[in-house]
Amino acid sequence: MSRQDEREAGGAAAGIERALDRQRRLGRIGPQDIRPVLEGLAAPDRVTVENRIAGTSSTRMEGSRFGVSVGATACVTGAVDGARVWTSVGGRHPETGCMEPPPVR
Numbered sequence: 001m002s003r004q005d006e007r008e009a010g011g012a013a014a015g016i017e018r019a020l021d022r023q024r025r026l027g028r029i030g031p032q033d034i035r036p037v038l039e040g041l042a043a044p045d046r047v048t049v050e051n052r053i054a055g056t057s058s059t060r061m062e063g064s065r066f067g068v069s070v071g072a073t074a075c076v077t078g079a080v081d082g083a084r085v086w087t088s089v090g091g092r093h094p095e096t097g098c099m100e101p102p103p104v105r
Helices: 003-026 031-041
Strands: 047-053 060-070 074-080 085-091
Touching: 003 031, 003 060, 003 074, 003 085, 031 047, 031 060
Parallel strands: none
Antiparallel strands: 047 060, 060 074, 074 085
16 A cells, blocks of 8 residues: 555544544444445445444344545545444455455355
């Protein structure tokens, strides 16, 4: 990932955390709740939002996980549940963009 994209993603991560923490406090943490918030911070085609799942199973967990593409090479990824919001900055995955590839069973 480029240094410029990494810097921009770091700034974006802080804004995402603030915005999603407001949603968390309102109890609005499903994909349908956080997608519009993230699309307000980034272009809709740069946002991916999914249900959280447990490990390699298809068991849904509370909240959502997300990826937001920043620049040509960086991503802000993270999740939100009823207790907290967390983000990290990293590069894109060749196969899946910002979202981590699914675990191998």
